[in-house]
Amino acid sequence: MSARIYKPAKAATQSGLARTKQWLLVFEQDKPREIEPLMGWTSSGDTRQQLRLWFDTKEEAIAYAEREGIAYRVEEPQEVKRRTMSYSDNFKFNRVGPWTH
16 A cells, blocks of 8 residues: 655645645545446545545654654645736736737
């Protein structure tokens, strides 16, 4: 059973930075999911997939995985590149692209 330790990225529909400052430990899927023949639902006997552990730091998550004997891999977060722009920049005369209404 292996686990993945990462820092979740901000969702596209999310304006704030909630749940992006903590590190998350999730377990990888051991066996494939099965389709239940009567209802057609997808099921799995692996209950560790449902487990999500949140940690304040990467070191805490790594220490937990090592203490419990869990094989893990760490995915470092990518740097966020944002262009700061104010609302009035949309109406500047030296704007690069044409302004359409």
